[in-house]
Amino acid sequence: MSSGPEPTWRKPAGMMAILTLILVWIVLVATFSAEIGSLPVLVQLIIYLVLGIVWILPLKPLLRWMELGRWR
Template sequence: MNPDPRPAYKPSWRKPAGMFMILGLIALWAVLVGSLSGLIGRLPMVVQVAVYVFLGLVWIWILPLKRLLAWMETGRWRGF
């Protein structure tokens, strides 16, 4: 029998910590958008869609999560 040549997998603490950070970002986003909903609700529908797309995609997902996911995988804050 040949021993398995792959090194033993050691789970990283960064993944559970990163998951909690993601949940915190989602909660922060929900509070922010909820607090701004009265103001955003007065805008025309097309502008509301643009605001929610920006806040949802760019502000919470693309900018912070790209680096957070890179950190969870590699331990570095730089992008992929």
């Protein structure tokens, strides 16, 4: 009797990679927060909106790798 597919090391490794990506992104954005904070509010809004979306881009291939074991 089979209980399903065998668990792989990719999911825990992928979760650690996602958490590391988020941590690095937070530190990077926080490093430039003083410079961004000196800009006009509308420019800050656009910058933070873009930075809030851009970090998601590497997640799609990473999540695919975690699930299927391949990048493409």
